[in-house]
Each structure stands twice: as C-alpha cells, then as structure tokens.
Amino acid sequence: MEVSFSREARMLRRGAGETFHGEGILAITKALLQAGVSYVGGYQGAPVSHLLDVLVQSREYLNELGVHVEACSNEASAAAMLGASIHYPLRGAVTWKSIVGTNVAADALSNLASPGVTGGALIIIGEDYGEGASVVQERTVAYALKSSLVLLDPRPELAHMVRMVEEAFLLSEAASTPAMLQLRIRACHVRGSFACKDNVAPAFSRHHVLPQPAVFDFDRIPHPPATYRHEKRKYGERMPAARRFVVEHKLNEVFAGPRDDLGIIVLGGLYNSLIRALQQFGLADAFGASQVPILALNIVCPLVPEEIGDFCAGKRAVLVVEEGQPEFVEQEILAILRRQDVAARIHGKNMLPMAGEYTIEVIGRGIADFIAREAPDLPAEAGRTWLGETDARRKAVTAALDAPLPARPPQFCTGCPERPVFAALKLAQQDIGPVHVAGDIGCHSFATFEPFSIGHTILGYGMGLASRAGVSPAMGSRTLAVMGDGGFWHNGLLTGVQSALFNAGDAVLVILKNGYTSATGTQEIISSPDSAQATGSQDAGASRVHQSKVIETTLAGIGVKWLRTVDSYDVKAMRRAFDDAFTTDFPGLKIIIAEGECQLERQRRVKPWRAGLLKAGKRVVRVKYGVDEDTCSGDHSCIRLSGCPTLTLKASPDSLKVDPIATVIDGCVGCGLCGENAHAAALCPSFYRGEVIRNPHWRDRLPAAIRRAFIGLLQPA
C-alpha cells in the first residue's frame, strides 16, 4: 500500500474554465497532460517523486487519454524510454532526481542527444541542491553543456512553470534537442494557482497507433560516421535553432527598473529568493517590482549572446546570481560580453558564495556587497539592519545555549526493521572483530549516524557490493556490503551480485528487504508484499511476515549458494547469521536477507485497520515497551544499541542515581527491539512489554481483576 494521491489525481482531470490550486510539482504534472504528452516514465526521488506517484495512481484516466505511464527500474531505463521520440512524433517526458539520477542516465542521455529527437523529449529534473538536499552537491548544468541539451530553470510561479513545460516541448521539437527542466526543492513545493486548459490526448497512442515503423535511417544511430555529423549539427543547427526559439517566444524575461546603470542576471529558479532579498533592502515592492533591472534566465542552456549583450549594454555593473560551482553561467556571460566589447563590470562569485544554497539571506549579503561596491547611493540601510539583526539573533541563541545547537541528523523511523540489523552488526563485531562496511543509498544509510556510525563508503545507489571489490582482496578479513531491496533492483543485482559471482568474490552482503523503495517515499517494487496478505498481527514487530520471495528466487537462479533469510527483528539470529557468514569456510559470496517490512508502510496500513476495529467495538491490542525506573541503572547501553527516537532519557526519581535513566515515550510502536537487544546483549532487566487492550473481552478482564486483587492484598493498608 503506497501513499494515496487520489485528491491530486482528481486535480489532473480539470479542464478549461477551471482553476488548479496546489504545489509546483503537481502543476508540472498537469502541464504534461495539457501539452499532449504521449508517454511518461521515470524513477522516483525527492523532490520530484510526486510526479510519477500521481501519474502511476492515475493510470485509469491516463489510459482513457491514451498516455502510457511506466515506473522505470532506474533512471537509465527512463532516459532510454525517450528513444521513442527519436524517430516518431511522440512527446515524451521522464523524471528523476538529479544529480544522482542524471549520472545513472548519462549513457542513454548522450545517445539520445547525439541523433536528436523528432517528438519533444522533456526530462523533469529534481535539482536536489542546497540545504534540504540528500545527495552529492553537483549541478545538472554540466550535463546540459557537455551533451548540448536545452536546460530550463523556470521562475517559480505556477502559471509560468506550466507555460514553460508547454514551451519546452515546442523548443525541443524546433531544435531537435531533448530538453531538461530543472526544479529546485522550493519550486516543487511552491504553492499557487493557474487557469487550466483541457488535457490533450496524444496524436499517437494505444488508441491511435503509428501506421508503421520508421524507415531505417543510419543517421539516427549514434555510431561513426553519423556521430561526427551529429556533433556538427549540435553547434551548427540545433543550438542556433534553440536560441532563435528562445528569442522569438520571449522565454527569458526582462524586468525593467529605474536604475538603468545597474542590473542583475538571475537563474529563473532563484528569482523569488532574489526578489525577497531585494524587498528586505527596500529595492523591490510588495508586488516584486525591482528598482534594479533584472534578466531572469528561464533558459540556462543555451544562453542567447544578443540577449545578454542587450541587457548589459550601457550598464556600469551587473550581478550574476548563480547557485553552486563551478560558475558555468557567469563564465559564459563574461566570455559573451568580452566578445561583444560590452564594458559592464560583472560580479558574481566574488560577492556570493561559490558553494551552497542561495537562500534569501545569502543573496541579501551579496546584494549588500554589490551596493557597497557599485551603488553606495542606493538605500541599503534596511537590508543592512535586517542582516545585522539576523546575526545578532544567531549570536544571542548561541550565547543563551552556551554552545552551538546540537546537530539533529535524520534517522530511522520508530520501529524501523533496519535498526535491529545494525544493532546485531554492532554485537557481531564483538565476536568477529571490526569489519569494513561498504554502505549504499537508502534508509539504511542512516546507520552512518550515531549511535551506529556504521559504513565506510557510499558510492551510489545499489553500488554497495560493487564498491567493496577493490577493498576485499587487500583486507585481512571479509568485508560487508549493505544494500536495500530498492537498490538491489535499481542496480545492485547486476553491478554487485552478478559481478561478485563472476569474479568469485569472497564477501558478505546483507540485503535489507523491507518491501519498498522506502527512502524515496515507499514506492512499490517487484518484490513488494501483497497488501492483501499483509494485515497479519496487530503487533508492529510482526512486520516480518508474508514477504515476497522474488529476491531469494532470483539470487538462487543466478547461482548464489550461501543464502540466509533472517527475521530483521530477531537480533540474536541476525548476530548469528553475521557470525556464520564471516567465519564459514565457504569461499564465495554470502548473502543474508534481513526481512522486515518498512514500519512506515506497516503503520499506514495498520492504523486505519485498528481504527476500523475500534469503531466496530472489537478488541484492539497495542504493544508498548517500557523501562522499569527502579531497575534501570542509567548506563544507557540500550540507547547506544538502538537509537530509537522513542527510547530516550528522563531524570531519575531516585536521588541516589545521578545519571538520567532510560524511558520509552508514547510513540513506541512495540517493534520489540528493546526486548531483543536486552536479551542479545545481556543488558539489565529493566525492559518490560505491555499490552494496552481496548474493548477487552471477559478473558482479559478476569485475569486483570485477579491480578489487581492479588497486588492489593500485598499492598500495605
């Protein structure tokens, strides 16, 4: 059971005369349908997961329209899907998170960009750069430049973003070039409204099929000598055509302002933050009208030299607001102006930081510097006061705390089945000694944070096993690779398992089989549990049951001989499995499958089920763990082995105990790990398991009454 997007799906059906209200990413989804897209694919990943999730759950409506939707196994397969637009007048769109997804898709992207396209091909990129990012800090613009792709970076306003999607298809067709449209986190979640248009059924689809395959054309194949012609066409025909289109359709926007001697060139996606920063200085009004003229680049690649030259001509100084490094756009602007002999002084990375997200405050500091250097007559007092107050607030908070705020890294959800695996691994290392752990992308990468601090490297999604191949031969002991089931299907089966088998690698792999691609929003995968089977016990720890065996069958099928499936929550059994894998004489690949359903998914399913039982007056049991405050010694070893957010500290009621004691707060979902750890690590006997029974039967009431009476007898009068 995935998150339901039924409300969003209804929004997609709106037509002319109706208004759309909502988030940027959903507006983009609607824009695809208004643009007559024929097929959509992709691989989920924040901040663009919603696009595919909503479309996958709208299959019935899309079938009516004739739009094909494919949940691709990775970004490479999504990019390859765009191959449909090479020969045929089919508009296609795919989506993924960048930069990581673009890295995975790079091969297909190059081979798509080389011959070019007939139907518009659009890649919606979730540009995961900056404060909320979860991936390496690089930018997609490098790919657009090297492959000669069009890159759009629309100003975050819903009607404008929708227009840009429609223009992107036209531009892609006019220039025979695939286009990328990048959306930063803030643009995906910006809210607003726009006047809808009717959705357009694609000209060719399963309802109106193509009459016949295209005639063979070697020029559409990325092989020499065609590739030499492709390269010439890229700079000789396609990029000039793209530039012409950008000018004719006025895709970049100039916002005039009275201070003609100055200017700001901003990447479209950063426009809102720039305006907010200018407002702090009193240099823009409440409606966004700026005193300094602004050129908003909705099209980052290719730049149009005439537009840049016209904007900068006659100005004393221009500030380029481009997030991240290297400063590709700024460098290109400098080269363009030098060739045109335009004398405006160009500022950018000399006033704004080279790396990191350009928040309003960061841009504000750059503006303050720009004004001080180039226009001291501008009223900057309000902005300087605002920045000074921000600094003072920060200083006051730090002083009041007597130390910087503690870091609050993300971590496993309460009751997550992956936490016990790392608790077991910590214990197993007491037996087998420290091991090199090749980590991977997924929820399990939270193990790199305290209290586990496990994982030496992360080389990419599904790359855990492959990334230990160079370490294993040089290491005196076996290495451990970690992989989730999402990563296994994305990439790990081929790059890791197949390669280790082929090369007779002596390594240990643990696959965390939680049933979903959880870290990207719990999308289903080929080995997801059948939700019809998956109600089971009300006990949260019972999430170990009824998982599909597709992974086991696949591994056995390609020749894995040492394979164990272990209940994730059984810490003792998991510790034993690690011990066995690291000490067995078996020389090949050893795989432990840690089986336990993602607790987030399980709670999504169990909560309404429980609510239904309660409403019907039926017996409902909630398991909860607790700590006996008299027995807890306050050594906190349970916390060091768990890290569960609901296992925390409180002051000891015993004045003789100085240290705070452990306590379990209300969020406990009763996964059982506390009890498991206490047994497996022989901790103090402080933990107890309780059952909160609602609508109890007489079979519950009678023993409870007897217990109460007996305890009453033992109490002093």
Ligand code: SF4
């Ligand atoms: S989403 Fe699922 S797998 Fe990920 S941390 Fe939460 S419970 Fe664990």
Ligand code: SF4
């Ligand atoms: S407090 Fe213990 S039993 Fe409760 S959810 Fe956390 S780890 Fe599981």
